[in-house]
Amino acid sequence: MESAESSTILLERLARILQNETHAAGLKPTQWEALRYLARANRFSRNPSALTAYLGTTKGTVSQTLNALERKGLLVKKTDPADRRHVDIDLTEKARHRLDEDPIHALTDATASLPAGEQAGLADGLRTVLEEALRRRGGRPFGVCRSCRFFRADDSQGAPHRCGLLDVPLSDSDSRQICVEQQAPC
């Protein structure tokens, strides 16, 4: 069998293990994914639409998942007074504690047992495949703010950095988070 095909089968099996692992930890796989995303997303990206794009699913499904997480006391929603259609999502402390025990760590541990060179090679290979797969289906990469073509480091107007697209000041921690608007440099 060619290696591209084996990779796919291996990927499928690892995905299944990931699913089982997270299922066993009290939350559904999708709920974990939402939690992880929200913990890593910046303030422009912690809303239902961005999560919908990230998960590649539909608004309705995301709405239900967020309801389930809200019922469990893992997040709170609040409407933006500037544009009352927007909903901002904040994770609760409870959610952050749960994320510390995220069962996905088991997979990271398994990977960490590889020799350093192989680890880096694996990450590179996966990154390329993901980018290619996203390209083919028109998905967004969801990179971090500071890797964006609109990112302006060392803003002159006081703030550490600035977003050239939304024209807002950015903190250092902002710049390290995921952004829906992120676009690779040309």
Place this chain on the structure above:
Amino acid sequence: MESAESSTILLERLARILQNETHAAGLKPTQWEALRYLARANRFSRNPSALTAYLGTTKGTVSQTLNALERKGLLVKKTDPADRRHVDIDLTEKARHRLDEDPIHALTDATASLPAGEQAGLADGLRTVLEEALRRRGGRPFGVCRSCRFFRADDSQGAPHRCGLLDVPLSDSDSRQICVEQQAPC
């Protein structure tokens, strides 16, 4: 971020893409996985128990998934006359046609666009991580028959090969299929 952690995140996102892709193709992700397994499993492994072990889920869930696939006319179940508790599953022609259009191929295509060396490295890395992850959670590897410690090539009694565990003759195609009983050589 260390590369083990990035790998996990990349894996998570690829798993999600895989899920979306298969969802869009009319069957649930789990149904596709069952179909794929059944198509690649040998005659000792095409039953609910083996599929349960492969998917790492419970008998009840598998039973329901098989019912759903049966309703769709993608498989038939028949009880083994020798041991009437056993159920053997056969895929229909319809199922094999569907598998030809398996949406998972998109991921294989994406991987195939990598340079040959990176492709092989990716497959190796994934294999090691999978084995490590399986080891940690006590799962079985589900290798193909001919890689088993009980596999006896060139059987003297007429049949091409032989299984030293179940003590039965094996065809050449048998030996290339997945077996629940498969164990790596010591």
Place this chain on the structure above:
DNA sequence: TTTATAAGTATCGACTCGATACCATATAGC
């Protein structure tokens, strides 16, 4: 002002999933 668009929500039906309870069949102990 009307119209269009954007952001979310609610509801439906099919399905997964773990848990529990259950049934039929086969094997072991005596």
Place this chain on the structure above:
DNA sequence: GCTATATGGTATCGAGTCGATACTTATAAA
């Protein structure tokens, strides 16, 4: 041979995902 137990599957429940459809409300555009 006869009961106890283990094995292989199934049925049902409740919570949740998922896509589809329909809907509400809020902003933007004509």
